[in-house]
Amino acid sequence: xxxARTICLGFLAVISVGTLLxxxxxxxxxxxxxxxxxxxxxxxSAVCVTGLIVVDTGSHFSTLGQCFILLLIQIGGLGYMxxxxxxxxxxxxxxxxxxxxxxxxxxxRPFLQGSQHxxxxxxxxxxxxxxxxxxxxxxxxxxxxxxxxxxWIAFFHSISAWNNAGFSLFADSLMGYQHSIxxxxxxPLLIIFGGIGYQVILELQYWIKSKLSGQRVLSIFSLNTKxxxxxxxxxLISGTIGFFTTEFLNLNTLGPLTLKxxxxxxxxxxVTTRTAGFNSVDFGxxxxxxxxxxxxxxxxxxxxxxxxxxxxxxxxxxxxxxxxSTLRGHEQxxxxxxxxxxxxxxxxxxxxxxxxxxxVSVTTLLSITEAGKFDxxxxxxxxxSAFATVGLSTGITADLSEISQIILIFTMYxxxxxILVFMAAIFGDPRPTSLQYPEENLLVG
Amino acid sequence: xxxARTICLGFLAVISVGTLLxxxxxxxxxxxxxxxxxxxxxxxSAVCVTGLIVVDTGSHFSTLGQCFILLLIQIGGLGYMxxxxxxxxxxxxxxxxxxxxxxxxxxxRPFLQGSQHxxxxxxxxxxxxxxxxxxxxxxxxxxxxxxxxxxWIAFFHSISAWNNAGFSLFADSLMGYQHSIxxxxxxPLLIIFGGIGYQVILELQYWIKSKLSGQRVLSIFSLNTKxxxxxxxxxLISGTIGFFTTEFLNLNTLGPLTLKxxxxxxxxxxVTTRTAGFNSVDFGxxxxxxxxxxxxxxxxxxxxxxxxxxxxxxxxxxxxxxxxSTLRGHEQxxxxxxxxxxxxxxxxxxxxxxxxxxxVSVTTLLSITEAGKFDxxxxxxxxxSAFATVGLSTGITADLSEISQIILIFTMYxxxxxILVFMAAIFGDPRPTSLQYPEENLLVG
Ligand SMILES: [K+]
Ligand SMILES: [K+]
Numbered sequence: 001x002x003x004a005r006t007i008c009l010g011f012l013a014v015i016s017v018g019t020l021l022x023x024x025x026x027x028x029x030x031x032x033x034x035x036x037x038x039x040x041x042x043x044x045s046a047v048c049v050t051g052l053i054v055v056d057t058g059s060h061f062s063t064l065g066q067c068f069i070l071l072l073i074q075i076g077g078l079g080y081m082x083x084x085x086x087x088x089x090x091x092x093x094x095x096x097x098x099x100x101x102x103x104x105x106x107x108x109r110p111f112l113q114g115s116q117h118x119x120x121x122x123x124x125x126x127x128x129x130x131x132x133x134x135x136x137x138x139x140x141x142x143x144x145x146x147x148x149x150x151x152w153i154a155f156f157h158s159i160s161a162w163n164n165a166g167f168s169l170f171a172d173s174l175m176g177y178q179h180s181i182x183x184x185x186x187x188p189l190l191i192i193f194g195g196i197g198y199q200v201i202l203e204l205q206y207w208i209k210s211k212l213s214g215q216r217v218l219s220i221f222s223l224n225t226k227x228x229x230x231x232x233x234x235x236l237i238s239g240t241i242g243f244f245t246t247e248f249l250n251l252n253t254l255g256p257l258t259l260k261x262x263x264x265x266x267x268x269x270x271v272t273t274r275t276a277g278f279n280s281v282d283f284g285x286x287x288x289x290x291x292x293x294x295x296x297x298x299x300x301x302x303x304x305x306x307x308x309x310x311x312x313x314x315x316x317x318x319x320x321x322x323x324x325s326t327l328r329g330h331e332q333x334x335x336x337x338x339x340x341x342x343x344x345x346x347x348x349x350x351x352x353x354x355x356x357x358x359x360v361s362v363t364t365l366l367s368i369t370e371a372g373k374f375d376x377x378x379x380x381x382x383x384x385s386a387f388a389t390v391g392l393s394t395g396i397t398a399d400l401s402e403i404s405q406i407i408l409i410f411t412m413y414x415x416x417x418x419i420l421v422f423m424a425a426i427f428g429d430p431r432p433t434s435l436q437y438p439e440e441n442l443l444v445g
Numbered sequence: 446x447x448x449a450r451t452i453c454l455g456f457l458a459v460i461s462v463g464t465l466l467x468x469x470x471x472x473x474x475x476x477x478x479x480x481x482x483x484x485x486x487x488x489x490s491a492v493c494v495t496g497l498i499v500v501d502t503g504s505h506f507s508t509l510g511q512c513f514i515l516l517l518i519q520i521g522g523l524g525y526m527x528x529x530x531x532x533x534x535x536x537x538x539x540x541x542x543x544x545x546x547x548x549x550x551x552x553x554r555p556f557l558q559g560s561q562h563x564x565x566x567x568x569x570x571x572x573x574x575x576x577x578x579x580x581x582x583x584x585x586x587x588x589x590x591x592x593x594x595x596x597w598i599a600f601f602h603s604i605s606a607w608n609n610a611g612f613s614l615f616a617d618s619l620m621g622y623q624h625s626i627x628x629x630x631x632x633p634l635l636i637i638f639g640g641i642g643y644q645v646i647l648e649l650q651y652w653i654k655s656k657l658s659g660q661r662v663l664s665i666f667s668l669n670t671k672x673x674x675x676x677x678x679x680x681l682i683s684g685t686i687g688f689f690t691t692e693f694l695n696l697n698t699l700g701p702l703t704l705k706x707x708x709x710x711x712x713x714x715x716v717t718t719r720t721a722g723f724n725s726v727d728f729g730x731x732x733x734x735x736x737x738x739x740x741x742x743x744x745x746x747x748x749x750x751x752x753x754x755x756x757x758x759x760x761x762x763x764x765x766x767x768x769x770s771t772l773r774g775h776e777q778x779x780x781x782x783x784x785x786x787x788x789x790x791x792x793x794x795x796x797x798x799x800x801x802x803x804x805v806s807v808t809t810l811l812s813i814t815e816a817g818k819f820d821x822x823x824x825x826x827x828x829x830s831a832f833a834t835v836g837l838s839t840g841i842t843a844d845l846s847e848i849s850q851i852i853l854i855f856t857m858y859x860x861x862x863x864i865l866v867f868m869a870a871i872f873g874d875p876r877p878t879s880l881q882y883p884e885e886n887l888l889v890g
Binding site: 246287288289291292293296319320322323324325326327331333342343345346347348349350352353354360363364367368371372375376377379420423424427 | 736
């Protein structure tokens with residue numbers, strides 16, 4: 001079996017177990033058996049760290065059910081590969097070569113040799129950030145809900161934010177904490193570092209360690225880190241400006257807020273939109289302009305090997321630099337004084353074409369199954385949100401027909417395992433060829 | 446001045462002259478001076494062979510005004526470069542090297558050496574097809590409007606169809622001829638050959654000549670022709686099926702028609718959608734599904750060096766084959782046993798990124814200037830239609846605010862000169878570099 005198919009089946013297995021757990025009467029607050037569609041939708045949404053919901057997490061599920069959801073989020077966020085590797089580590093079994101390859105494929109990092117060290121480092125990083133985040137966001141929740149309940153809420157939202165899952169215990173997500181500085185710092189911090197990718201964090205760790213130990217540090221940042229940090233910073237800033245300007249006067253969203261709160265809310269949405277999926281303003285009341293900008297940002301998505309989805313920041317970086325090379329008449333694509341391998345550029349094209357095809361097909365299907373029941377842009381919003389595992393919604397998820405919800409489940413799944421892995425599992429047929437063909441031009445554009 | 450800037454200014458010059466002509470009282474049926482915005486919108490739409498209109502061409506303009514529009518369409522269709530070359534030819538002036546280069550750039554065909562022969566061949570081909578088309582579509586118009594008026598209508602629609610302009614003398618485009626076999630054959634024939642590109646037609650001509658003269662013909666079709674013909678055939682068939690199935694039951698479009706007429710109308714829309722812009726059914730009554738499929742087809746567009754716009758069939762072909770290569774683990778992109786140069790793949794990426802950026806930006810702008818006045822999908826439809834120089838509309842063009850209409854004029858212009866040429870004119874800065882950089886991987890997808 002190919003690695004791509006292993007990944008597909010691994011996610012499927014975790015989703016199946018999650019569905020069974022959420023079906024049980026102990027998982028619901030009413031004590032009844034859960035509806036199968038609700039169980040499978042919620043389990044998929046949790047494992048795929050999407051955050052779209054058809055029932056209110058806080059009231060529909062029992063505390064145990066909420067624990068199951070958290071567990072699925074953590075497993076999904078760390079990834080099937082990491083988690084299974086972790087289990088193997090704990091059991092102190094030796095890796096065979098095949099597993100080593102699979103892990104490296106999953107992280108796309110041929111330069112990292114010690115897989116065991118890597119996995120341990122990921123787990124420690126995760127716990128470190130989740131704990132730090134919990135401490136930052138603890139106070140406002142304890143003020144409103146007391147010590148124990150507040151701790152549980154902070155614990156839930158910290159894990160949900162780090163894994164960019166977007167699940168919340170509140171029916172209105174984090175709209176009640178629009179004004180809270182702690183929430184507007186802690187949650188974005190978790191989201192950004194969770195979505196930026198482990199490689200970037202590891203390199204930052206190494207850099208900070210070297211600095212602290214007084215060593216003279218050479219440039220140790222990889223091309224990946226440089227591109228990710230730049231594109232992410234650019235998107236965060238332009239997203240904040242975009243939300244702030246388009247919704248400034250909208251009385252249902254930013255309009256009634258003070259200038260400080262307007263900026264906080266715009267910043268929060270800019271961070272959360274590209275993959276996390278919390279919201280501190282009501283997307284159902286947003287203008288078409290803001291919805292469309294949100295769709296574009298969701299589609300671009302997070303950074304690779306983090307917990308987010310979408311095209312990825314690096315893909316966008318490659319596309320932009322390809323375009324620049326073409327306009328300048330260069331033969332090579334150069335980023336930060338490094339040549340980008342052509343195979344990587346083909347990969348970027350595959351991601352773009354696959355993602356666009358998927359979004360267009362699913363949106364077409366939903367426009368048929370919902371036949372005029374909802375505004376088109378709300379359907380497009382829902383589809384891109386599911387595919388990029390963002391989880392924002394204009395509030396229509398629960399009102400969609402059953403067939404549409406099943407289509408969304410499939411969309412979240414392909415979005416999380418990644419369109420490349422999905423296409424490789426179906427169409428992949430690696431037959432390396434040594435045939436040489438003559439080159440010929442054709443007309444483009 | 447770079448070639449890209451020459452092309453930009455050339456189109457601007459023709460549009461300016463056209464605007465002045467259409468401003469004159471002799472151009473309007475009322476005999477009054479035309480409104481400046483109507484004149485510039487119509488002139489741009491004609492020169493850019495788009496076909497979006499803010500006034501009814503048949504009733505607002507005098508016959509002389511309609512002649513001006515036809516002239517602008519013909520100039521726009523043949524292209525600024527071809528036309529100016531033709532004028533030079535007529536004047537029997539020698540080409541200098543600079544002009545020769547400009548012409549070859551405009552056709553992107555370095556293999557063609559004799560520019561004069563090429564231009565003559567293009568003109569003859571154009572007249573041949575326009576005359577043939579006129580004869581095919583003549584009868585139904587003469588039956589309804591008498592000999593002379595019918596001839597004029599057929600003449601107008603033949604030129605408009607060959608140049609994929611989509612201008613019609615009827616307020617409801619060709620909806621009145623939904624059932625006519627002659628129209629459903631003649632107009633699509635003109636559109637397909639007008640949009641397929643001169644290179645393909647020249648190669649077909651050569652092939653037919655060789656066949657007729659009894660010569661044994663070697664494979665003379667270029668990679669470009671093979672790709673264009675295949676992708677075009679695929680799009681025509683899938684478009685027909687798409688319209689037929691999605692609108693089968695829609696009482697305002699295909700629903701009331703007989704099976705034969707349903708098929709005719711679906712076929713007609715499939716042909717006209719990717720760039721021509723006539724319609725034989727009412728797009729204002731179409732389902733969101735059909736509108737969305739139409740938007741996708743418009744965005745893909747016609748074939749290069751023809752009279753159409755959009756991403757182009759070859760770009761789509763390259764993207765699909767890149768994806769296939771990635772999934773199969775190949776190092777090269779092979780189409781029809783030919784290797785695609787990497788520079789061409791970069792060019793395809795530039796076209797896709799540029800087009801997507803343009804469509805998203807303009808749609809965002811229009812959603813601000815129209816602020817909730819129209820359904821979002823109708824605005825998106827209008828923008829893609831303008832950018833891909835299609836000219837289909839759900840009927841909102843004339844109701845848009847003046848600022849939106851000005852934005853659309855700009856969109857039609859960039860769409861027609863081509864996003865690559867436009868970007869090259871603005872950002873282009875060909876500084877060939879001989880620096881070599883080390884290769885480095887980064888994470889994608
Ligand atoms: K999410
Ligand atoms: K057109």
